[in-house]
Amino acid sequence: MDKVYQPNLRELLKKCYQCARCTGVCQISKVQYFRPSRIIQQILEGFEEKVLQSGVLWDCLMCNSCLQNCPEEINFADIVRNAKHLMVHKYGQNPEECVAHKGIYTSISELMSKLEVNPKRDLSWIPKDCEIAKEGKILYHVGCTPFFKFEFDELENVPISTLRILSKIENEPIVVLEDEYCCGHDLYWGQGKMEEFIALAKKNMKNFERSGISTIITTCAEGYRTFKIEYPKIFEDFNQKFEVKHIIEYVYEQWKAGRITFKIDEKTKEKINFTFHDPCRMSRFLPKSNTIMQKTREIFLQLEHLGYKFTEMEHNQENALCCGVSSWMNCNERSKALRYKRLSEAKVAGDTMVTSCPKCILHFNCLQNDYDEFSALKILDFTEFIINLVQITQKKKIKGDEQ
Amino acid sequence: MSKSKSKEIIKEFEPELLVFCCNWCSYAGADLAGVSRFQYPPNIRIIRVMCSGRVDPSFVLKALKDGADGVLISGCHIGDCHYISGNEYTRDRFDRLHSIIIQQLGIDPKRVRLEWVSASEGKRFAEVITEFTNEIKELGPLKLQ
Numbered sequence: 151m152d153k154v155y156q157p158n159l160r161e162l163l164k165k166c167y168q169c170a171r172c173t174g175v176c177q178i179s180k181v182q183y184f185r186p187s188r189i190i191q192q193i194l195e196g197f198e199e200k201v202l203q204s205g206v207l208w209d210c211l212m213c214n215s216c217l218q219n220c221p222e223e224i225n226f227a228d229i230v231r232n233a234k235h236l237m238v239h240k241y242g243q244n245p246e247e248c249v250a251h252k253g254i255y256t257s258i259s260e261l262m263s264k265l266e267v268n269p270k271r272d273l274s275w276i277p278k279d280c281e282i283a284k285e286g287k288i289l290y291h292v293g294c295t296p297f298f299k300f301e302f303d304e305l306e307n308v309p310i311s312t313l314r315i316l317s318k319i320e321n322e323p324i325v326v327l328e329d330e331y332c333c334g335h336d337l338y339w340g341q342g343k344m345e346e347f348i349a350l351a352k353k354n355m356k357n358f359e360r361s362g363i364s365t366i367i368t369t370c371a372e373g374y375r376t377f378k379i380e381y382p383k384i385f386e387d388f389n390q391k392f393e394v395k396h397i398i399e400y401v402y403e404q405w406k407a408g409r410i411t412f413k414i415d416e417k418t419k420e421k422i423n424f425t426f427h428d429p430c431r432m433s434r435f436l437p438k439s440n441t442i443m444q445k446t447r448e449i450f451l452q453l454e455h456l457g458y459k460f461t462e463m464e465h466n467q468e469n470a471l472c473c474g475v476s477s478w479m480n481c482n483e484r485s486k487a488l489r490y491k492r493l494s495e496a497k498v499a500g501d502t503m504v505t506s507c508p509k510c511i512l513h514f515n516c517l518q519n520d521y522d523e524f525s526a527l528k529i530l531d532f533t534e535f536i537i538n539l540v541q542i543t544q545k546k547k548i549k550g551d552e553q
Numbered sequence: 554m555s556k557s558k559s560k561e562i563i564k565e566f567e568p569e570l571l572v573f574c575c576n577w578c579s580y581a582g583a584d585l586a587g588v589s590r591f592q593y594p595p596n597i598r599i600i601r602v603m604c605s606g607r608v609d610p611s612f613v614l615k616a617l618k619d620g621a622d623g624v625l626i627s628g629c630h631i632g633d634c635h636y637i638s639g640n641e642y643t644r645d646r647f648d649r650l651h652s653i654i655i656q657q658l659g660i661d662p663k664r665v666r667l668e669w670v671s672a673s674e675g676k677r678f679a680e681v682i683t684e685f686t687n688e689i690k691e692l693g694p695l696k697l698q
C-alpha cells in the first residue's frame with residue numbers, strides 16, 4: 151500500500167513556489183471556479199483539513215495538464231488521488247455522489263476486487279476466424295468494454311478489430327482470459343480506493359503468471375497506463391516479466407519490422423479527412439521519454455499515401471483538451487462544456503476523429519446525441535480505423551518452422 | 554455454554570436478502586402477507602420504491618458489494634404497472650443486467666431475481682420469499698474478501 155499511497159500532502163507540495171501556471175492551464179478552471187495553486191497554498195499554510203473537508207478536490211478532472219506545465223513537477227493529479235483516499239477514509243465523504251451512471255461500472259470493478267468467485271466473461275464475441283488460447287505468449291487484455299454493452303453498443307467492434315489485427319499478424323493463438331479482471335484504474339484514480347486497486351492488481355498478476363505470457367496488449371489508454379506505470383510500483387519484477395504495449399505501439403513495431411503494410415482496396419477508396427484525439431492517459435500521463443504520440447503520427451503520415459488526410463486539432467498531443475470525464479467521475483454540464491469545445495475543434499480538423507481510448511468514444515458519442523451540429527462527425531477507435539488498411543506481408547516466423 | 558450456542562447459530566447460514574417492492578402492488582402484497590399471517594423467513598429487508606422501474610441496476614450491484622447475499626426486485630404484473638410501462642423497462646433492464654453484468658462477474662444468476670407480485674397475492678409473496686431464501690441458503694453466502 152505504501153508504494154502507491156502517500157498521505158503526507160504537504161511533503162508532496164512543498165516545492166511549489168506559486169507561479170500559478172497550473173491554474174492558468176487547468177482545464178476545469180475554464181468552466182468553473184477551481185484554482186489548483188490556491189488549493190496548494192491553502193494546504194501548505196495549514197488548512198489541509200478545511201480543503202479536504204470541503205470536497206473541492208472531487209472536481210479535479212485528473213487530466214494532468216497542470217503537471218505538464220509545472221516548473222517544479224508537482225504532480226497535482228496524483229496528490230488529489232492521495233487526498234481522495236483521505237477524504238473517503240478520514241472525512242467520510244462518499245465518492246459515489248460524483249460517479250457517472252450511478253456507479254454501475256465502478257461497482258463492477260469493486261465487485262471484481264472483492265468477490266471470491268472468478269469472473270466468467272462471455273467470449274461469444276470472438277470472431278470465428280480468430281483462435282484464442284488460455285496459455286501463450288501474447289495476452290490481449292480486453293478490459294471493461296464488454297461490460298459497457300449494458301448501455302452502449304458503439305464499442306462492440308473494438309475488441310473484435312483488435313483481435314483480428316493480432317491474429318492476422320501472429321502465428322500462435324492470442325491469449326484472451328475468461329476470468330480477466332479489471333485493471334483497477336477507475337477505483338485508483340477516481341475514488342482513491344487503493345486497497346481495492348491492490349487487490350485487483352494481485353489477482354491480475356496471478357492470472358498473468360498462470361497463463362505464462364510475456365506481452366500484454368491493450369486497446370485502452372487507461373489500462374495501458376495502469377499496467378505500464380502503476381503495476382511496476384506494486385510488483386518490483388513486473389517489468390522484467392512482462393512487456394506492456396498499446397495496440398498502436400504494436401502496429402507500429404510490426405510495420406517497422408516489415409511484417410505489415412498499409413494498403414487500401416481501390417474500390418472502396420474514398421478521401422477521408424481525419425484527426426486524432428490524444429487521450430490524457432496516453433499523452434500527459436506517460437513519462438516524457440515516451441514516443442507513442444510520435445509513433446501514432448508516423449503511422450498517420452504513412453496513411454497519407456492512401457489518400458487519407460491527417461490534420462491536427464488546435465490543441466493536440468500533450469496539450470490536447472480533455473474529454474471532461476475520467477474514471478467515470480463527474481459527468482455534468484461543466485464537463486459537457488469541455489467536451490463541446492473538443493468536438494468543435496475536431497469538427498474543424500476533419501470528418502472523422504480517431505482516438506485510442508474507448509471511454510473517450512463513449513463520452514463524445516453521448517454529446518453527439520445532444521447536439522445536432524456534431525452528428526456528422528465520425529468517432530472511431532484506432533483499431534476500427536486501421537483494421538481494413540492492415541495488410542500482412544509476412545507472418546511472424548516460429549523458430550524451427552519452415553514456412 | 555453461550556459460546557457453543559452462538560457457534561451453532563453460525564453453522565446454519567442465514568442469508569441477508571434485499572427486496573425492492575413497488576409501492577402499488579408488491580409492497581401491498583407484502584403487507585397482505587403480513588396481515589393474513591402467512592409465514593415467511595425473516596431474512597429479507599424490504600425497500601419500498603414507487604415503481605419497480607425506480608430500481609436502478611446500480612442499486613443491485615451496490616447491495617451485492619455491501620454484503621447482501623441476494624437481491625429480489627418485485628413489481629406489478631406486466632400490464633398492471635401504476636405508471637403504465639415502468640415494469641416493462643425493469644424487465645428489459647433486468648435481462649441486460651443478468652446477461653451482461655451478473656453472469657460475467659461470475660455471480661450465480663439465481664442471486665438476483667425478478668418477480669411480479671400483485672397486491673392481492675399475499676400468499677404468493679410469502680411463497681416467493683420462502684423459495685428465494687431456500688435457494689440462497691443452498692448457494693451459501695456470497696463470499697467477499
Ligand code: SF4
Pocket residue numbers: 165166167168169170171172173186187190216219220221222223224
Ligand atoms: S505550476 Fe507548479 S509551482 Fe507553479 S503554482 Fe502550480 S504547482 Fe506550484
Ligand code: SF4
Pocket residue numbers: 172175176177178179186209210211212213214215216217226227
Ligand atoms: S489535473 Fe487537470 S483539472 Fe485537475 S488541477 Fe490539474 S489541470 Fe486542473
Ligand code: FES
Pocket residue numbers: 575576577578579603604605606627628629634635636639640
Ligand atoms: S408501480 Fe408497480 S411496477 Fe410500476
